[in-house]
Amino acid sequence: MIRLDKIGKQNGNQIVFIEASAALQRGEKVGLVGPNGAGKTTLFRLITGQEQPDEGTVSSDRGVTIGYFSQDVGEMAGRSAVAEVMDGSGPVSAVAAELKDLEAAMADPDRLDEMDEIVARYGDVQARFDELGGYALEGQAREVLGGLSFTPEMMDGDVGALSGGWKMRVALARILLMRPDAMLLDEPSNHLDLESLIWLESFLKGYEGALMLTSHDREFMNRIVGRVIEIDGGALTSYGGDFEFYEGQRALNEKQQQAQFERQQAMLAKEIKFIERFKARASHAAQVQSRVKKLDKIERVEPPKRRQSVQFDFPPAPRSGDDVVALKGVDKRYGGRTIYEGLDFSVSRRERWCVMGVNGAGKSTLLKLVTGTTEPDDGEVKLGGSVKLGYFAQHAMDLIDGEDTVFGSLERAFPQAGQGSLRALAGCFGFSGDDVEKRCRVLSGGEKARLVMARMLYDPPNFLVLDEPTNHLDMGTKEMLIGALAQYEGTMLFVSHDRHFLAALSNRVLELTPDGVHTYGGGYTEYVARTGQEAPGLRS
Known part of the structure; x- marks a missing residue:
């Protein structure tokens, strides 16, 4: 239906594709994966004709209609x-x-x-x-x-x-x-709440055309695709199966290639040692010459390409008291709309509450009340003893000094820290090489969010309040963050639309519904099992 045949493509000095081939067949659903900057968006633009390959051909069957959703939605008004x-x-x-x-x-x-x-x-x-x-x-x-x-x-x-x-949702x-014959969706799961994400998942499962999509949401990707195409090092490699199968197969392939590489290196070392030892002896000249020729003919096994995943050991948070925060009889209204009336809710040390609720239920409002960003109309919100609060919210990005560089912003926040430590921190959150010298004013919303998160976790508070912390994070950074927070010994209260994040980190659920507030012992996985729904008001 859509074919890419031995395409080559270079953007400036970066080689994106080298003799790469792939195809999208009628009715199949394909996940497109690869590290940031590997060329996923370029591939979409080649398929839609917005860019041309330097070599090779891109073709589609006669009359095939293609719909392309990208992050660049353009101007909408009127x-x-x-x-x-x-x-x-x-x-x-x-x-x-x-x-x-x-x-x-x-x-x-x-x-x-x-x-x-x-x-x-x-x-x-x-x-x-x-x-x-x-x-x-x-x-x-x-x-x-x-x-x-x-x-x-x-x-x-x-x-x-x-x-x-x-506006992104309108474009989507x-x-x-x-309902074109083929849909190309570049990060459609960005900017969606959990309810919308689950609805989109259901819609795409029922879509009968061909689908190729990228997403940083592993659950979303895993439930939709039946094949994965990986872009890496200019090549396109196809894996039959869902995203989970791809991850397992890729790890197995890497392990096998590493073993093959090590075996060959051991053999080469042995041959070279023999050559070095006997090259000066006339009695072994024929043997030495034979082995030199043999080495020249051997096709070298390359070591597997290593994905750059930087791990960072975040320092332990100081211990808080057992009572972290308590809300008693809290009322909150916006205009004539009542968000909370007589709300009682408390958080104890080491609890990890995820907050669930449909749009407008008051999830972000609850976080603002807890952090003192907004005041209750009635009742009280009281933080416990020795609580050191850290709040990740979208408005925090506006507080970054635009004239600072990324590295300068980290240095200013932590003047006693070593350069190596701060560079490792920056690398964890996607700022490697020259990226650390970028001025903060030119950073995208996602890059600013990652910088705010890095600054918060380098000197971690003992009570983390997080409003959609995984927005704009790629899968590698998200996995690093989940790994770091899994080891975190403080207390958490958070809102997220990422089901992998919810399942990995929550041990309590607070559900906000029109008929009141419900609490569940156990985390998100237990909540789904007990209620039969992945989000309030939706059946799984």
């Missing part, structure tokens, strides 16, 4: 979210826009003298809209947007008023509504 989503579905969107204009005209008292013509035109346009399946399409657009957690007000409001993350909904 239309409703529904209209923007329908716009990807051809002429029906233009007819829908005219229908809206005519409806506005019919309600305009200044245009009474034109009303007969407006009504007549409205009848014609309405018939055309119906003929094109517009009413069904609008219903489908609303269904997709609803799955991605849009409220009816957000669907009908100007898309220009939405944040960047919500547009591709999903198109």
Whole structure:
């Protein structure tokens, strides 16, 4: 259906692909993996024709339609979210826009003298809209947007008023509504809450076209794909099976290649030792010459390519008292909307609470109340003795000095630390080589988030409050963070949409629902087993 045949591609001085070949067949779902900068987005752009290969060919079957979702969504404004989503579905969107204009005209008292013509035109346009399946399409657009957690007000409001993350969802909904023959999705799981993520997972499982996607969410990837294509060192390697199978197979291949490399190195060392020992003896000249020729002909086994995964031993946190935080009779309202009424909740030392709830349930508000970022309207929030609080939130990124470099920001925070230690810390969070000299003002949102996290964990507090800490982290960094926090002996309260993170680190669940607050002993895995749902209001 879509084929890449011996493609070569170079971006500046970086060689991205060398004689790389792969194919995407009808109906199959493929995960595209590789280290940051390996060329995943370049591959998508080659398939869509936005870039051309330097060598080789990219081809697709005649008439195949391709929908491509990327992180660069462009400018959106002046239309409703529904209209923007329908716009990807051809002429029906233009007819829908005219229908809206005519409806506005019919309600305009200044245009009474034109009303007969407006009504007549409205009848014609309405018939055309119906003929094109517009009413069904609008219903489908609303269904997709609803799955991605849009409220009816957000669907009908100007898309220009939405944040960047919500505009991403609009762009994603547009591709999903198109239902092309092939979908290329570059990090569709970014910016989604858990409920939207589970809905998208279900949608993609039912999608009958071909799918190729990248994602830093291993659970999401694992449940959807049936084959993995890995980009590494300019080559494309295909693995049959889901993401978990790929990881196991790759580890096995590395182990076998390492063993083969070591065996060959031992043999070569033995031969070279013989040559060095007897090369000056005439009696062994023939044997030496024979072995030299043999070495020249041997095809060398390369050692396996090592993925750069930096581990960092974070210092232990100081011990807090047994009572970490207590909320008693807490009320919180925003305008006429009540978020909490008479909330009682307490956290004890070494508990790790994950907070679950649909959009608007008050997850981030709870974290703000606990950290003192917002005050309750009534009741009290009290931190326990010897509690050293660390709060990771999106607004923390605005407090970074834009003129500092990444390394300078770490040095300023920890003036007594050694350079080697700080460079190792930076490397853990994806800042290697020249990246540490980047000015903070040019960092992306994800890079700023990683820098804030690095600064927090180098001198760890004993009570970590984390609001979506894994956003923007690649799988390697996420695994490093999970490993570090698994060893952490302090207390945690966190919100996350990453099920792997939730399952690995929680030992308590706080569920916020319209009928009140529910607590569960045991972590996220036990919560799923007991409730039969992966998120509030959704059945697994």
